[in-house]
Each structure stands twice: as C-alpha cells, then as structure tokens.
Amino acid sequence: MKLQYINKLLVIRTIILILLVYGQTSTIDAQQRTQQRTQARRHGDRSGTTLNIVCSFSDYATIAKEIAGENAEISFIARGEQDPHFVPPKPSYAMQLKNANLWITTGMDLEMWSSTLLDKAHNKQIMDGEIGFVSVSDGVSILQKVEKGDRTEGDVHLMGNPHINTSPLNWKIMAENITIGLMKVDPANSEYYRKNRDAFIDRVDRALFGDKLVDMFGGETLSKMLDNQTFFEFLDKEYKGEKLINDLGGWLKKAYPFRGKKVVAYHKNWAYLAETFGLEIIGYIEPKPGIPPSAKHVQHIIQMIKDQNITLMLVASYFEKKSPQMIEDKTGVKALFLPLFVEGVPRINNNFQLVDYWIEQIGSNIN
Numbered sequence: 001m002k003l004q005y006i007n008k009l010l011v012i013r014t015i016i017l018i019l020l021v022y023g024q025t026s027t028i029d030a031q032q033r034t035q036q037r038t039q040a041r042r043h044g045d046r047s048g049t050t051l052n053i054v055c056s057f058s059d060y061a062t063i064a065k066e067i068a069g070e071n072a073e074i075s076f077i078a079r080g081e082q083d084p085h086f087v088p089p090k091p092s093y094a095m096q097l098k099n100a101n102l103w104i105t106t107g108m109d110l111e112m113w114s115s116t117l118l119d120k121a122h123n124k125q126i127m128d129g130e131i132g133f134v135s136v137s138d139g140v141s142i143l144q145k146v147e148k149g150d151r152t153e154g155d156v157h158l159m160g161n162p163h164i165n166t167s168p169l170n171w172k173i174m175a176e177n178i179t180i181g182l183m184k185v186d187p188a189n190s191e192y193y194r195k196n197r198d199a200f201i202d203r204v205d206r207a208l209f210g211d212k213l214v215d216m217f218g219g220e221t222l223s224k225m226l227d228n229q230t231f232f233e234f235l236d237k238e239y240k241g242e243k244l245i246n247d248l249g250g251w252l253k254k255a256y257p258f259r260g261k262k263v264v265a266y267h268k269n270w271a272y273l274a275e276t277f278g279l280e281i282i283g284y285i286e287p288k289p290g291i292p293p294s295a296k297h298v299q300h301i302i303q304m305i306k307d308q309n310i311t312l313m314l315v316a317s318y319f320e321k322k323s324p325q326m327i328e329d330k331t332g333v334k335a336l337f338l339p340l341f342v343e344g345v346p347r348i349n350n351n352f353q354l355v356d357y358w359i360e361q362i363g364s365n366i367n
C-alpha cells in the first residue's frame with residue numbers, strides 16, 4: 001500500500017517534470033520562432049505573408065500581378081487616363097508608399113513627381129538603390145537618347161524616351177526586373193516568381209509572334225531578331241518549301257498591313273510601339289516633348305500632312321483636343337485618341353487588351 005503510494009507519487013512527479021521540461025522547450029521554441037521571424041523580416045523574407053507593392057503606373061501593376069500572383073496586394077498611383085509626366089503628388093499617395101515593400105517605377109525621368117512623395121513617405125526600403133526599389137527600364141534599349149543635361153529637346157525625356165510601356169518586347173524586360181525585385185524582398189518564393197515570369201514571357205511571345213513561330217524558333221530568338229530589325233528579312237526565307245512569313249501570327253500579323261506607313265503624333269508617346277510594329281512617325285504636334293504647340297509649328301505640321309498624304313495622327317487621350325481636331329479639320333487626317341495605359345478607357349484591364357485595342361484602332365483608321 002505504501003509502496004503503491006510512493007509509486008503513484010513518482011509517476012505524478014515524473015509527469016510534472018515532463019510537463020515542466022516540455023513547457024520550457026515550447027517557450028524556447030516560441031522565442032526562437034519569433035526571433036527567426038524577426039530575422040526573416042529584416043532580410044525581407046515574408047513567406048506566407050502578403051507583400052504590399054505600389055507601382056507608378058497601371059501597366060506595371062498588371063505585369064507585377066502576373067508575377068507576384070496571390071503573394072501581393074498591388075496598387076498603382078497614376079490613373080490610366082492621366083498624363084504620366086504630370087501627376088499631382090497627393091498626400092494619400094505618400095501614405096500608399098509608406099508601407100510598401102516594393103516600389104515599381106520606370107526608373108527614368110517619367111515620374112519626376114514621385115520624389116516629393118518618396119520624401120514624405122519616409123520608407124527607406126523603397127528608395128533608389130534599396131532592396132524594395134524596382135526600375136523596370138533597366139536593360140531596355142532606350143530610344144531617342146539625348147546628351148546628359150541637354151534641354152534642347154524639351155523639359156521632359158531628358159534620359160531618352162521613357163514611354164517604354166508601348167512595346168510588348170519591353171514588357172518582358174520589365175517582368176524580369178519585377179521578378180528580381182520580388183526575389184529580393186521575398187526570397188523564399190523565388191521559384192514561384194520565376195515560374196510566373198516564364199509563363200508571362202511565353203504569353204507575350206505567343207501574343208506577339210503567334211504560336212507557330214514560337215514553337216519553331218522560341219520567343220527569345222524571335223524577339224532578338226525583331227529588336228535588331230532582322231526579323232522580317234528572316235521571315236522572307238523558306239522553311240520546308242514555304243515562306244516563313246506565312247507562319248506569322250499574333251499582333252505582328254495583325255499589324256503587318258500598316259508596316260512602313262507614315263503617321264504623325266502629338267507627343268513622343270508611341271516611339272516603342274512604332275519601332276516594334278513598323279510605323280514611321282514623321283512629325284509631332286508638340287515642337288519638343290512637354291512644350292505646347294505654337295501656331296507656327298501647327299502650320300508646319302499641317303503642311304507636312306498635306307505634302308506626304310498622311311492619314312493618321314496618334315494622340316494619347318489625355319492631351320487637349322483642340323489642336324488635333326483643328327488639324328483634322330484642315331487636312332482630313334484622322335486624329336486618333338488612344339489610351340496610353342491600362343484602364344485608360346473602361347474596358348482595357350490589362351496590357352494585352354491595350355495592345356489589341358491599339359492595333360485594331362490603328363489598323364481600321366490608317367490608309
């Protein structure tokens with residue numbers, strides 16, 4: 001009886017001891033886990049949590065969405081129908097940037113309005129050169145470069161033409177830059193971001209060249225040829241007894257009828273679009289980027305349109321309507337107002353729909 005009592009006591013003490021030890025271990029585990037989480041956060045590892053991504057423009061946001069998937073809340077600052085050079089720096093935008101893990105911007109002088117916002121946001125992580133700063137233009141072949149500090153070409157575009165969103169070829173480079181940014185702030189999900197990037201790039205290639213050519217030669221080879229302007233020469237070759245041009249699909253096929261045609265434009269918004277789809281922009285309503293048209297310059301453009309039988313003028317829809325309409329009335333040229341960005345008009349919700357719309361509109365209005 002006494003022995004049984006002692007045994008019972010022993011068992012109880014052992015249980016208490018186990019509970020105590022276990023309790024201590026769990027406390028240590030919990031402490032370690034908190035410590036690990038803090039360290040992980042310091043290193044930008046937010047596996048399992050949601051990233052907060054802010055983009056300057058809607059086009060970058062839709063690409064970021066493709067790469068970040070469900071891992072991020074993505075917002076953008078400039079509205080799709082706004083002039084990207086002049087966005088009023090509202091205090092609410094600074095608040096938006098305050099808690100961002102990633103700030104995705106062109107990285108040229110397009111968002112000159114953003115420096116005030118960044119100053120007010122006090123978020124060191126998203127400053128230029130820091131882990132949460134993404135410049136989507138890194139690696140893009142910049143058109144219309146000017147000498148550093150040279151303002152003879154106007155007050156904007158001082159680093160060359162910043163309207164890189166208008167060519168799908170550039171989206172692939174943007175996607176790469178966004179992927180690198182995501183992998184820096186969330187290394188645990190690198191594989192996921194790389195997979196999404198590859199899927200996005202494949203989708204761009206197929207939309208641009210069509211399935212047939214992509215399956216035969218791969219999107220990278222085709223893109224290189226398009227970029228160094230040997231693509232159409234290549235399509236003139238025969239493959240298995242048939243000209244390769246017959247295998248062309250996608251946007252390049254749809255835009256093929258207007259390759260080589262001359263147009264005028266209001267601002268240098270469309271340089272990359274023109275380069276990819278073969279339009280020749282011979283004059284601008286603005287004498288220089290960011291400088292409003294003078295009466296004399298408008299007269300010069302009117303004469304140019306008449307002399308060269310130009311039928312189409314491309315105007316980003318945020319510009320004033322008066323001068324384009326006056327030029328239309330005097331020459332018969334079609335002033336085609338186009339949204340420059342995603343959500344620039346209600347039904348355009350992503351970059352693919354935007355290019356569909358541009359090509360369809362240009363195709364049906366050019367002669």
Ligand SMILES: [Zn+2]
Pocket residue numbers: 085156157162163267268269289
């Ligand atoms: Zn511009």
